[in-house]
Amino acid sequence: MSDGECDAQSRVSCDAYYAVGKDCQNSKIRAMGALSPLDPSSFSRPEQAIIRHISLNLNVDFEKHVLHGHAKLDVDVLEDINSLILDASNLKISSIEADDGSKLQYKLGEHIPNMGSKLTILLPKQHIAGEKLKIKITYTTDPQASALQWLDPEQTSGKKHPYLFSQCQPIHARSILPCQDTPAVKFTYDAEVTAPEEFTVLMSALRGEARSNRTTFRQPMPLPSYLVAIAVGVLESRTLGPRSRVWSEKEEIERSAWEFAETEKYLQAAEKLCGPYEWSEYDLLVLPPSFPYGGMENPCLTFVTPTLLAGDRSQADVIVHEIMHSWTGNLVTNRNFEHFWLNEGFTVFLERKVGASLINDSVEAKRSRDFQSLLGLQELSEAINDVLGASNPLTKLVVDLNGVHPDDAFSTVPYEKGSLFLRYLENLVGGPEVFDDFLRAYLTKFRKKSLDTEQFKAFLLEYFKDNQAIKQVDWDSWLHKSGMPPIIPDYDTTMTKAISALLVKIDDSNASLSYEDVANFTPHQMIHMLQQLIDRPALPLERLAALGKEYKVNGNKNTEILYRWLRLCIRSRDDTKLQDVFHFVNSQGRMKYVRPVYRDLYAWEDVRARAIDNFLKNEKYMMHVSAYTLRKDLHLDEKTKNTE
Ligand SMILES: CC/C=C\C/C=C\C[C@@H](O)/C=C/C=C/C=C\[C@@H](O)CCCC(=O)O
Ligand SMILES: [Zn+2]
Numbered sequence: 001m002s003d004g005e006c007d008a009q010s011r012v013s014c015d016a017y018y019a020v021g022k023d024c025q026n027s028k029i030r031a032m033g034a035l036s037p038l039d040p041s042s043f044s045r046p047e048q049a050i051i052r053h054i055s056l057n058l059n060v061d062f063e064k065h066v067l068h069g070h071a072k073l074d075v076d077v078l079e080d081i082n083s084l085i086l087d088a089s090n091l092k093i094s095s096i097e098a099d100d101g102s103k104l105q106y107k108l109g110e111h112i113p114n115m116g117s118k119l120t121i122l123l124p125k126q127h128i129a130g131e132k133l134k135i136k137i138t139y140t141t142d143p144q145a146s147a148l149q150w151l152d153p154e155q156t157s158g159k160k161h162p163y164l165f166s167q168c169q170p171i172h173a174r175s176i177l178p179c180q181d182t183p184a185v186k187f188t189y190d191a192e193v194t195a196p197e198e199f200t201v202l203m204s205a206l207r208g209e210a211r212s213n214r215t216t217f218r219q220p221m222p223l224p225s226y227l228v229a230i231a232v233g234v235l236e237s238r239t240l241g242p243r244s245r246v247w248s249e250k251e252e253i254e255r256s257a258w259e260f261a262e263t264e265k266y267l268q269a270a271e272k273l274c275g276p277y278e279w280s281e282y283d284l285l286v287l288p289p290s291f292p293y294g295g296m297e298n299p300c301l302t303f304v305t306p307t308l309l310a311g312d313r314s315q316a317d318v319i320v321h322e323i324m325h326s327w328t329g330n331l332v333t334n335r336n337f338e339h340f341w342l343n344e345g346f347t348v349f350l351e352r353k354v355g356a357s358l359i360n361d362s363v364e365a366k367r368s369r370d371f372q373s374l375l376g377l378q379e380l381s382e383a384i385n386d387v388l389g390a391s392n393p394l395t396k397l398v399v400d401l402n403g404v405h406p407d408d409a410f411s412t413v414p415y416e417k418g419s420l421f422l423r424y425l426e427n428l429v430g431g432p433e434v435f436d437d438f439l440r441a442y443l444t445k446f447r448k449k450s451l452d453t454e455q456f457k458a459f460l461l462e463y464f465k466d467n468q469a470i471k472q473v474d475w476d477s478w479l480h481k482s483g484m485p486p487i488i489p490d491y492d493t494t495m496t497k498a499i500s501a502l503l504v505k506i507d508d509s510n511a512s513l514s515y516e517d518v519a520n521f522t523p524h525q526m527i528h529m530l531q532q533l534i535d536r537p538a539l540p541l542e543r544l545a546a547l548g549k550e551y552k553v554n555g556n557k558n559t560e561i562l563y564r565w566l567r568l569c570i571r572s573r574d575d576t577k578l579q580d581v582f583h584f585v586n587s588q589g590r591m592k593y594v595r596p597v598y599r600d601l602y603a604w605e606d607v608r609a610r611a612i613d614n615f616l617k618n619e620k621y622m623m624h625v626s627a628y629t630l631r632k633d634l635h636l637d638e639k640t641k642n643t644e
Helices: 026-031 250-259 263-274 316-324 337-357 362-388 413-429 432-445 453-463 468-472 475-480 494-507 523-534 541-550 559-571 575-587 591-603 605-621 624-633
Strands: 049-061 066-077 081-088 092-098 106-108 117-127 132-140 148-151 163-166 187-194 200-203 206-211 214-223 230-233 236-241 244-248 283-286 301-304 332-334 449-451
Touching: 092 106, 092 117, 117 132, 187 200, 200 206, 200 214, 236 250, 236 263, 244 250, 244 263, 250 283, 263 316, 263 337, 263 432, 301 316, 316 337, 332 337, 337 362, 337 413, 337 453, 362 413, 362 494, 362 523, 413 432, 413 468, 432 453, 453 475, 494 523, 523 559, 541 559, 559 575, 559 591, 575 591, 575 605, 591 605, 591 624, 605 624
Parallel strands: 049 187, 244 283, 283 301, 332 449
Antiparallel strands: 049 066, 066 132, 081 117, 092 132, 106 117, 148 163, 163 230, 187 214, 200 230, 206 214, 236 244
């Protein structure tokens, strides 16, 4: 027990909690008042007292793989309280002090796997609603903190220096700072970070002074804890535009500057639809390959995977997506992750509108928007019908996360079903001319706030109260029924016609394939074609080989294409491609690619053991969330962990 930590009388005991699902002791914990009534993924009680600002002072220790320092919390008391309840995960707390320097007693509850602990700070006297509190917590993170990946030099491009980056969404912020780790709470922050001199420190904030080994930051916009981010590496930067720079190791910097050169153009198109960009700066950081997502919308500094560096700007949609989060997600935020579709469904919807607005010809723009939506629909169908199952409650737009870790609930459903719902609403109320004004009104109303689906619904119904069409919406089916969406819009299929014709040719074993078949295809048409093939019966090996060679997809530099090609090879049980497959999953960690490939390998009984062996050998190079989710995909339990 640390100094100041008292006996936890009411410790909750539930090792299986968050590991086995909602039938474990979650309801008991809730009955004990241990979980937030606002958020099933947090212990904190923001309705009692709410954090408004955090000042961080941290030292980055690459030797010990820890952050060490303190967090000063400015808290507004909303109800009469004797204690302040926060989330923490494996934090080693050395002291907690009040504003006058006096030491405060605290209880750190039992660590519940994947959920962390309830940190109860006992206040020496009752504080009444309206008062303000200042609390200083001195702590050290755990070397295994789930939000952090500490990379050895060999895992970087330069091979000389270590690297650190974070991923706090959804509930990993509690492993790097004690906080109310729920998106219901928004706070501003500042930080002073110390790291060895040759390193650059970046955060999801405006960078101030960087003097010798100390860098300061300030984030004057309120944000939820999941948007706190840090990266430390030996980095370079290039200017992309008046408010943007791209950062990466020097080996990737020129390619990155070229790939993302159009960032300012996207920002301006986004502002035209959504209003002014409020976060001042928009920088990009290209991370090492183990970064688990395509992009993460950390304010002022989007994190992206290097797999976006396709050399043809074809993955610009990911950048547009992250830019759109500056409004939906970062400015207007889901109240908890049960309403994640409010972040992601809106963002995909806006991403496609803004992407189309960059095309001058209005007919082409609509076709392109519909083409992207059709690709999304295919991915949604694969997720619902093949991976999750149509009756799986996680295919609902609004999910129940009691007893379910948000990382286990993650899928394309909130992205695509959410975006499709908004597209349906847009069509229903009279098209973009009407719906764009609604979008701006929504962004203005909930700016700097967090909301849930009921608040969205109430606002929409009030806004369109004179529009009779809105009465047709079957809210229950859209929001609370599992499976595919109840209505699919009538998308323009002009851009998929050539693909459908080609699929007929591929099916005809007498027709020979040649590069001319796809010479005029855009990268997205190639992706769409391959995605369709994944959803069809496996190709015979000979046909597969001809397709790979003639269509130049075998060894393609575009990871969206290569990924789908390798899945086709697995589907056809082509064991000559297994080396390429394992190289692919070992050389980058984007879960969008790695998880389906591992799931496909698992389904191939002859290579299942090899796939598991490959995973166990490489697990130590993966970020927490990748290892955690892949273990589930491969049906492994903790006991098989390779600790060498
Ligand atoms: C209904 C879903 C319920 C809960 C999920 C809540 C949080 C999801 C959590 O696991 C974290 C998500 C982080 C996402 C970050 C970036 C993505 O948008 C990237 C999408 C995939 C990719 O392009 O690689
Ligand atoms: Zn997103």
